[in-house]
Amino acid sequence: MTDSDTVLRCEAVTRRFGGIRALKGVSVDIAKGEIFGLVGPNGSGKTTLVNCVTGFYPPQEGRILFEGADITGRKPHRIAAGGIARTFQNVALFKGMSVLENILMGRHNLMHPNPISSLFYPFLARGEEIAHRRKVEEIIDLLQLESVRDEAVDVIPLGLQKRVELARALAAEPRMLVLDEPMAGMNQEEKEYMVRFILDAHEALGLTVLMIEHHMDVVTAICGRVLVLNDGTSLALGPAREAIADPDVIAAYIGTSSDAA
Amino acid sequence: MFYRLSGIHHTGYASAHRLWSVPADRWQVVAVLALALLAPLFVSDLYLGSYVLPWLVWSAAALSLSLLMGLAGQLHFGYAAVMAIGAYTSIHLAQAGVPFALAILGAGLTSAVIGTLFGAAALRVKGLYLVMATLAMQYLVDWVIVNVPAISGGAQATLRTPDVTFLGLPVETLSQRYYFALAWAVLLALFFMNVKRTSFGRALIAIRDKDFAAAVIGVDPFRFKLMAFLTSSFVGGVTGAVLAFCYYRAVTPEQFSFNVSIQLVAMVLVGGLGSVIGGFLGAGFVLLLPIILTNAIADLGASGWIDLSQNLMAHLPLIFYGAMIIGFLLFEPLGLAKIYDNVRKYFLVWPFRHSGS
Numbered sequence: 241m242t243d244s245d246t247v248l249r250c251e252a253v254t255r256r257f258g259g260i261r262a263l264k265g266v267s268v269d270i271a272k273g274e275i276f277g278l279v280g281p282n283g284s285g286k287t288t289l290v291n292c293v294t295g296f297y298p299p300q301e302g303r304i305l306f307e308g309a310d311i312t313g314r315k316p317h318r319i320a321a322g323g324i325a326r327t328f329q330n331v332a333l334f335k336g337m338s339v340l341e342n343i344l345m346g347r348h349n350l351m352h353p354n355p356i357s358s359l360f361y362p363f364l365a366r367g368e369e370i371a372h373r374r375k376v377e378e379i380i381d382l383l384q385l386e387s388v389r390d391e392a393v394d395v396i397p398l399g400l401q402k403r404v405e406l407a408r409a410l411a412a413e414p415r416m417l418v419l420d421e422p423m424a425g426m427n428q429e430e431k432e433y434m435v436r437f438i439l440d441a442h443e444a445l446g447l448t449v450l451m452i453e454h455h456m457d458v459v460t461a462i463c464g465r466v467l468v469l470n471d472g473t474s475l476a477l478g479p480a481r482e483a484i485a486d487p488d489v490i491a492a493y494i495g496t497s498s499d500a501a
Numbered sequence: 502m503f504y505r506l507s508g509i510h511h512t513g514y515a516s517a518h519r520l521w522s523v524p525a526d527r528w529q530v531v532a533v534l535a536l537a538l539l540a541p542l543f544v545s546d547l548y549l550g551s552y553v554l555p556w557l558v559w560s561a562a563a564l565s566l567s568l569l570m571g572l573a574g575q576l577h578f579g580y581a582a583v584m585a586i587g588a589y590t591s592i593h594l595a596q597a598g599v600p601f602a603l604a605i606l607g608a609g610l611t612s613a614v615i616g617t618l619f620g621a622a623a624l625r626v627k628g629l630y631l632v633m634a635t636l637a638m639q640y641l642v643d644w645v646i647v648n649v650p651a652i653s654g655g656a657q658a659t660l661r662t663p664d665v666t667f668l669g670l671p672v673e674t675l676s677q678r679y680y681f682a683l684a685w686a687v688l689l690a691l692f693f694m695n696v697k698r699t700s701f702g703r704a705l706i707a708i709r710d711k712d713f714a715a716a717v718i719g720v721d722p723f724r725f726k727l728m729a730f731l732t733s734s735f736v737g738g739v740t741g742a743v744l745a746f747c748y749y750r751a752v753t754p755e756q757f758s759f760n761v762s763i764q765l766v767a768m769v770l771v772g773g774l775g776s777v778i779g780g781f782l783g784a785g786f787v788l789l790l791p792i793i794l795t796n797a798i799a800d801l802g803a804s805g806w807i808d809l810s811q812n813l814m815a816h817l818p819l820i821f822y823g824a825m826i827i828g829f830l831l832f833e834p835l836g837l838a839k840i841y842d843n844v845r846k847y848f849l850v851w852p853f854r855h856s857g858s
Binding site for chain 2: 294295296315316317318320321325326328332333334335336337341344345346347348349351352353354355357358359361365366368369370372373374408409412
């Protein structure tokens with residue numbers, strides 16, 4: 241892999257919480273256009289790594305580069321403005337807004353929010369609102385959210401809420417999408433829809449995707465490469481099927497035969 | 502039914518984004534506006550000057566605070582101080598011969614600058630601590646106003662507002678002052694509604710609802726909280742000037758004391774956080790209820806139905822008033838705006854009890 245292909249590079253990322261070392265020098269390169277899986281048992285540091293990348297927990301050691309630029313320690317909103325969008329494991333939608341407004345919120349960086357244009361709405365804001373509404377409708381089409389467009393976000397089912405969150409992330413027109421367990425708590429049908437939408441978005445918008453996922457069927461089906469984390473260190477890195485067949489990985493997930501005895 | 506969503510089809514995004522899409526709502530707005538415009542013709546001067554006019558100004562004040570508390574979710578317990586800065590600035594500017602329009606603008610700007618400075622300091626903390634920090638603003642500003650004779654004209658002094666003209670229109674007689682206050686309240690209400698349907702308002706609501714999720718889509722929480730303080734303090738300062746020139750006409754520091762801040766918070770809470778109609782309903786409720794209660798109890802006492810001591814009579818309205826606020830917080834936390842919305846929804850979905858989806 242050449243350097244120009246690398247979208248996200250983590251170099252020996254270390255993050256401590258008090259005495260606990262949640263990440264112990266994790267390094268990984270993610271190439272442009274790939275769907276990269278991040279797996280590992282509970283507490284292995286997957287979400288911490290994602291939080292380092294998106295700026296919530298800046299790493300104490302190591303560097304994170306996005307498209308060649310050092311983003312280590314940047315504030316989350318600046319990283320978002322740089323082209324990384326993410327979703328959360330527990331849905332983090334804005335309860336006071338409708339589905340449509342939540343997705344419109346995703347276009348924050350592309351709009352010019354200020355009180356003056358709100359005051360002169362017919363002259364300064366209407367054109368912008370409508371132009372962005374048009375873009376949002378394209379995403380609503382892509383993710384098939386037409387029927388719930390005007391609903392309050394807290395009354396629609398969880399599967400749809402996760403889809404709205406994906407839509408909000410896509411609305412920002414990111415170059416990289418970070419998904420934290422996009423299928424947690426979903427039934428089989430919702431899962432299949434979600435996989436389809438992630439693939440659609442990946443293909444239609446040419447995104448690089450980094451996703452944390454526990455469903456191994458999903459990981460082997462759509463992820464090109466995966467990184468397996470255990471206890472803050474990287475256990476295996478490579479093509480999905482090979483990485484999760486690694487004996488160390490199986491031992492970390494299920495335990496060894498001697499444990500069973 | 503007259504109140505129906507069926508038959509309303511949007512053929513473009515412009516019509517989908519308009520403010521009132523139900524015709525019945527539009528007729529209500531027109532009717533209320535017409536009543537407000539004609540009020541000086543059929544409301545006696547006493548009622549216009551001592552009920553309707555202050556209600557409009559305090560509604561504007563409640564809306565200004567609701568922008569900060571309701572949309573951005575930042576508690577402010579020193580809002581009377583923001584209004585005081587606006588009131589005193591506008592009076593001093595007008596006395597110095599600055600045209601009234603510019604004096605009002607100056608009032609807004611001064612309040613915005615001072616309010617945002619305190620906001621910047623206070624925004625390092627959240628929740629109850631923010632309440633304490635804004636309380637500090639209230640007491641600091643109070644102290645400065647009382648103790649700097651150049652501002653208050655002396656500890657016990659009253660500052661009279663000079664007669665002014667706004668862009669050539671005099672603001673002197675009762676009806677002139679009424680129309681000026683009405684114009685400001687309507688402008689502020691429109692501004693509030695436009696904020697709520699544009700990206701600025703959505704960013705404020707996003708910070709209120711989930712600040713980390715707002716950050717992850719690019720909202721700088723600190724910047725937008727500051728912008729909320731700035732905008733709210735600006736309109737609060739202008740409202741303070743309108744209050745001084747249209748209603749009080751003679752200003753003393755006590756008119757902007759801590760009690761007034763609490764009263765404003767009560768207006769916003771009782772009316773409904775972040776709601777335009779809630780601002781008007783809340784201000785009306787908080788202003789009128791004590792008066793009605795006092796009169797009702799006085800009438801009952803006078804007709805011999807109940808025998809109350811003078812002391813208890815004076816305090817009974819306050820007791821009722823406090824009980825009502827607690828009642829709202831317990832049973833209808835979204836305030837009078839929610840009750841209005843429930844009634845409206847009842848008609849919208851009639852004859853069904855709930856909407857289909």
